[in-house]
Amino acid sequence: MKLKYLVVSSMIAVTTLGANDSFNSEFSHFAGGAVMAGGITAVVDRYYPEYRSDRGMIGFGVSSIAIVAEQGIEYAMHGNARGQLLDAASHIAGSALGAYVTDQYLLSPVVQNSASEGKYIGLNLQHTF
Numbered sequence: 001m002k003l004k005y006l007v008v009s010s011m012i013a014v015t016t017l018g019a020n021d022s023f024n025s026e027f028s029h030f031a032g033g034a035v036m037a038g039g040i041t042a043v044v045d046r047y048y049p050e051y052r053s054d055r056g057m058i059g060f061g062v063s064s065i066a067i068v069a070e071q072g073i074e075y076a077m078h079g080n081a082r083g084q085l086l087d088a089a090s091h092i093a094g095s096a097l098g099a100y101v102t103d104q105y106l107l108s109p110v111v112q113n114s115a116s117e118g119k120y121i122g123l124n125l126q127h128t129f
Contacts, residue, residue, distance in 0.1 A: 021082075021083050021086060025087070026086060026087070026090040027090075029067075029087050029088075029090035029091040029094065030090045030091065030093055030094035030097075031094060032091060032094065033063055033064075033067065033090070033091035033092060033093065033094025033095035033096075033097075033098060034094040034095065034097050034098030034101075035094075035098060036063045036066070036091075036095065036098070037059040037060050037062075037063040037064075037094070037095035037096070037097075037098035037099040037102070038059065038098035038099065038101065038102035038106070039059075040058065040059040040062050040063055040099075041055050041056055041058070041059030041060075041098075041099050041102040041103050041107070042059075042102055042106070042107065044058050044059060045107050055103055055107070056099045056100060056102070056103030056104070057099070059095070059098070059099035059102065059103070060095050060096055060099035060100075063091070063092075063095040063098075063099070064091075064092045064095050067087070067088050067091040067092065067095070068088055068092075071084040071085070071087055071088040072084075074087075
């Protein structure tokens with residue numbers, strides 16, 4: 001139930017934004033997508049531990065769905081399909097980056113107590129080949 005509130009509040013927050021087709025506008029959509037997806041990923045990690053294994057995909061998905069809904073509303077009100085698609089694509093690309101970086105690097109520190117080595121803090125990085 002709480003996840004539904006997160007989705008709805010994210011969609012409401014995005015509906016107040018507007019932009020044009022300049023580089024600065026598209027970069028702001030990219031940066032906004034990165035921040036929004038990273039924030040949602042962090043919220044899922046903190047408040048919804050049962051979804052922790054999927055936190056990156058949830059952050060990316062909620063942010064992407066919110067921008068697609070918002071750009072659909074903008075298209076219905078003002079037209080300009082090319083501009084709306086460009087805004088959505090920029091935001092979605094930023095969402096992918098923001099969710100990935102937050103999930104893999106910002107929320108993965110390891111704190112362990114070892115009887116032989118004491119306490120240490122580090123990042124757990126792994127890659128499957």
